[in-house]
Amino acid sequence: MYGRGQALRGNKNWVPSTLYGTTPGFIRVRDWDDMAEGEAFTDDDVRDTALVCVLGHTVVRELFPDESPIGEEVVVNDVPLRVVGVLRRKGADIIGEDQDDILLAPWTTLKFGSARRPLRRLRRTRRWPSRASTRQTRSTS
Numbered sequence: 001m002y003g004r005g006q007a008l009r010g011n012k013n014w015v016p017s018t019l020y021g022t023t024p025g026f027i028r029v030r031d032w033d034d035m036a037e038g039e040a041f042t043d044d045d046v047r048d049t050a051l052v053c054v055l056g057h058t059v060v061r062e063l064f065p066d067e068s069p070i071g072e073e074v075v076v077n078d079v080p081l082r083v084v085g086v087l088r089r090k091g092a093d094i095i096g097e098d099q100d101d102i103l104l105a106p107w108t109t110l111k112f113g114s115a116r117r118p119l120r121r122l123r124r125t126r127r128w129p130s131r132a133s134t135r136q137t138r139s140t141s
Contacts, residue, residue: 014062021110038085046106053081056102079113
């Protein structure tokens with residue numbers, strides 16, 4: 001899932017040229033297995049809509065010029081994401097685009113992240129019928 005969005009951290013902001021909602025497989029395919037710092041997000045993070053992300057070096061330079069971003073928060077499209085990793089530096093690609101100007105997050109987080117908290121609050125305050133009782137209601141009506 002490709003998108004555009006502004007990444008905010010305190011009074012700093014940056015619009016990464018690449019913002020992908022993806023899976024850990026993308027990181028392996030793009031040969032970023034060896035992280036510069038921290039670790040990649042996991043399949044569990046994708047499944048759980050975890051509010052985490054991985055940054056490229058250009059994003060780190062712009063938002064965290066004098067410190068490690070690991071464990072810090074970046075807000076993307078009103079969704080707070082905790083930085084869990086920094087990708088290894090790649091530099092420019094064959095057409096000159098900066099491959100380090102990238103932010104990766106679980107695709108589920110970018111797609112559903114802003115709705116995550118209200119849905120969880122709703123689930124805590126209302127008891128949903130079980131699937132069995134729903135099937136019985138449908139079959140008897």
